[in-house]
Amino acid sequence: MTDKYSEKVLDHFKNPRNIGEIKDADGIGTVGNPTCGDVMTIYIKVKDNKIQDIKFKTYGCAAAIASSSIATELVKGKTLDEALKLTRNDVASELGGLPAYKMHCSNLAADALRKAIEDYRKKKDV
Amino acid sequence: MKKVYMDYASTTPVDKEIINEMLPFFDKIYGNASSIHAYGRESFDACEIAREQVGSLLNANPDEIIFTSGGTESDNLGIKGVAFKNKKKRDTKGYNIITSEVEHPAVLETCKHLEKMGFNVKYLPVDEYGLINPNDLEQSISENTFLVSIMFGNNEIGTIEPIKEIGKITKKHDILFHTDAVQAIGKTPIDVNDLNIDLLSISSHKIYGPKGVGALYVRKGIKLQTIAHGGGQEKGWRSSTHNTPGIVGLGKACELGKKRMNKDVSHLTNLRDMLIKEIKPIEQCYLNGHPTKRLANNVHFRFVAIEGESLNLMLDDKGIAASTGSACSSKKLQASHVLLAIGLSPEEAHGSIRLTLGRTSTKNDVEYVASVLPDIVKKLRNMSPLWNR
Numbered sequence: 001m002t003d004k005y006s007e008k009v010l011d012h013f014k015n016p017r018n019i020g021e022i023k024d025a026d027g028i029g030t031v032g033n034p035t036c037g038d039v040m041t042i043y044i045k046v047k048d049n050k051i052q053d054i055k056f057k058t059y060g061c062a063a064a065i066a067s068s069s070i071a072t073e074l075v076k077g078k079t080l081d082e083a084l085k086l087t088r089n090d091v092a093s094e095l096g097g098l099p100a101y102k103m104h105c106s107n108l109a110a111d112a113l114r115k116a117i118e119d120y121r122k123k124k125d126v
Numbered sequence: 127m128k129k130v131y132m133d134y135a136s137t138t139p140v141d142k143e144i145i146n147e148m149l150p151f152f153d154k155i156y157g158n159a160s161s162i163h164a165y166g167r168e169s170f171d172a173c174e175i176a177r178e179q180v181g182s183l184l185n186a187n188p189d190e191i192i193f194t195s196g197g198t199e200s201d202n203l204g205i206k207g208v209a210f211k212n213k214k215k216r217d218t219k220g221y222n223i224i225t226s227e228v229e230h231p232a233v234l235e236t237c238k239h240l241e242k243m244g245f246n247v248k249y250l251p252v253d254e255y256g257l258i259n260p261n262d263l264e265q266s267i268s269e270n271t272f273l274v275s276i277m278f279g280n281n282e283i284g285t286i287e288p289i290k291e292i293g294k295i296t297k298k299h300d301i302l303f304h305t306d307a308v309q310a311i312g313k314t315p316i317d318v319n320d321l322n323i324d325l326l327s328i329s330s331h332k333i334y335g336p337k338g339v340g341a342l343y344v345r346k347g348i349k350l351q352t353i354a355h356g357g358g359q360e361k362g363w364r365s366s367t368h369n370t371p372g373i374v375g376l377g378k379a380c381e382l383g384k385k386r387m388n389k390d391v392s393h394l395t396n397l398r399d400m401l402i403k404e405i406k407p408i409e410q411c412y413l414n415g416h417p418t419k420r421l422a423n424n425v426h427f428r429f430v431a432i433e434g435e436s437l438n439l440m441l442d443d444k445g446i447a448a449s450t451g452s453a454c455s456s457k458k459l460q461a462s463h464v465l466l467a468i469g470l471s472p473e474e475a476h477g478s479i480r481l482t483l484g485r486t487s488t489k490n491d492v493e494y495v496a497s498v499l500p501d502i503v504k505k506l507r508n509m510s511p512l513w514n515r
Contacts, residue, residue, distance in 0.1 A: 013436070014443055019509055034473040034512060037433055037461075041511040059510040061435040 005062060006096035012066035017073050020055045027123065029115025031108045038064045042072070042112040046120055050079050056112070063098050063106035067091045071109030080117050086110045129445040130491045134332075134423055134484030135281060135309060136449055140375070141334040141485075147378040148336065151371040159368035160359060169370045176377025180341050183380040184326065185317040192342045192360045193373050197308035200327030200342040201232040203364060204304045205275055207350030208325070209240050212272040220268025221248040225275045226258050226287075227467040232327075233275055233306055234463070246270075255416035256285035256468050264295050273302045278310035278326075282464040282480060283415030284424025286310065293322030302348065308332055308340075312383040313391060313422045318343055330372065334485065335379030339372030390485060394422035397483050397492050401425045404496035408503055414465065414478060423483040428465075431513035432506040433476050440502040441479075446495055449480040 005013075025043035032039040038060035045053035054076050056068040071091050075083040088107045092098045098107060131139075151172065157165025159173050177188040194200045205223070215222050222245045225237050237247045248266045250258045258276060274296050279286045289305060296303035304325035307316060312333040318326060325348070329340040344350060344363075356365025383390075402413060402425055410430035429437065434450030441448050465475035481495065507513040 010439070013439065016509065030511065034476075035471070037472070037476040039511055057509055057511040059431060059512045060433050062439050064433075065436060065509065 003099045003101075005066075005099070008070075008094075008096045009062060009066040009098070012069040012095065013062040016056075016058075016065055016069040018055050018069065018076070019057070021057060022053060022055050025055075025116075027116040027118075027120025029112045029117070029119055031112045031115060032060070032064075034059065037061065038106050038108060040064060040068050040108050040112045042068070042109070042116045044113075044116045044120060046080065050077060051075055051083055052077075056109075061102070061106055063102040064108065066095055067098070067107050067109045068112070070094050071113060075113060080120075083113060084117060086113060127445045128494055129447075130494055131447045132481040132483060132487070132491065132495065133447045133449050134487070135421075135480065135482035137331050137337065138334045138484055139486070140331075140336055141379070141382060143382065144335055144375050144378045148371045148375045151374050155370070159370055160357065169368065172370060173368050173373050176373045176380075179377035179381040179384075180328075181343075183311070183316070183384045184343055185319055186343050187346065190343055190346055192344055192364050193368065193376070194340045194342055194364055195338055195366075195369070196331070196340040197230075197306065197327050197329035198232040199364075200329070200340045201230070201275075201304075201306055202236050203350065203353055204325040204327060204342050204344070205233065205236045205273065206240065206353050207363065208273050208302055208304070208348070209243075209245055210351035210353075211349055215270045215272060216244040216246075218246075218270040220270045221246045221266055222270055223273045223275065224248045224250060224263060224266050224271060226250045226252060226277070228252050228256050228280055228282075228285075228464045229275070229277050230281050230306055230308070233277065237275070250276075252285075252467050254469050255419070256280055256283050256464065257416065257419065258287055258292075260288055260291040260295060263292060264299075267295075267299050267301065271299070271301055273304060275304040275306070278305045278307040278316070279313065279421040279424075280415065280464060281309045282462060283426045283468070284309075284421040285415045286314065286419045286421060289321050289323070296324075297322045309421055309424075312379075312387070313394065315387060318345070324348060330376035330379055333379045333383050336372050336375040339369055339376045341376060386485070391422050393485070394483050394487075397487055397489065398422060398425055400489070401481060401483070401492045401495065404492065405499060408500050411503070414468065414470075423487075425481040425483070426478065427481075428470070428474055428478040429503055430474075430477060431510045432503060434478050436506055437477070437479050437502065440506065441495075441499070444498045444502070446498070449482070450478060 022043035030041040058068045157169045159169040181188040302324045324345045326343040331337040414426040461472040461475035
């Protein structure tokens, strides 16, 4: 773990994958707080219990944007149960590590995804 | 790729003329300035020339200049040096030291440390531009106040404090006045006598000199207590073998700073105002700091719904070096104390960027930044869930 961003973080920051919104999303999850400098929203489209499409919008530092980007890549096409297993550490290690002081504040993608899945399941139950 | 350095407030490149002046002092004139032999005397003489050059820039006498390792040490020595001489006033009524909420950490942290040692410190609030109110200052003074430390020009937002008025107040009440002039030096003429400044900190690497050297101006008659004990150099206030190449570099930087003052100030002011004019039309962006009471090289904006570190890295990707007061770029993860002090919310403070110009900045640099910045802001806003358009 270093204080410098890895090449992979910078790549995902500069060229974020799956950026944007899904207008008719099946589940939406927002986490973070503008006061802390990070807000992340994840939109999912679910088909046959799998994440068919996923998009995100993030306000925050490079670590926040890159971790959102890679998380969406990691879970796209996965079943909801598989996607729920994604942890902050998975996201960080997939990015080649994050600076220690960024691990908690900016690495919110796994939490946002969980919220989006919960939102989907809640809506489905109703 | 085009490269544009716009972070001169962080540090400057060393001027070639200064490098050439310094070079002989590494391997040819290498004597210890405290030594009695010819080698030593030659180094000593070089340090004394530098002392004159520094003094001349400030309209001070050479014997009022103490060489240090930089701005931070100068602030520490000036403030602690005076405080330790006034130990008896600890635990008394009223404030011992009056400073402001927007000081550089070298001053703020020093004052916080002195508070732990029993001194009473008042941190004056500032208005939306970052200016202290001289009336607040005067009202905070008590019979046990012995020092006022207010910075000359703010390192983040560039606001120039009412130094002349502060100097009048401290003189009237017979209190010492220290100012951190690390950012202001070379960007505005400073006359310590005209302004009634008693102690003043400068650093070499902000004015095209080498890193690791600075100076503290101490008005004749003021006594300090040392904070680093040793061989007794620099009147016993700052022990350590003289950093002769560094001191020579600082001296030359001050000489050139004085010689080029008018040219530098008009060049920087022109580019600064041009850059501000170019950035302003971007929607929902706001200039931080005072529109006119402002360091000649400082441009500082905040952009709604984007975060400063991202903005800084996007600029970096386009070859532009800038700086941000965003929490995410600081390891403490706190928004800039200066931006909070001028009344911004943490969210507003996060979206700030500082662009600072220098002697070698060009109109072309300004145009390049102005050409890429709107698209970067747009790109980040398109990613941001806080941007509703």
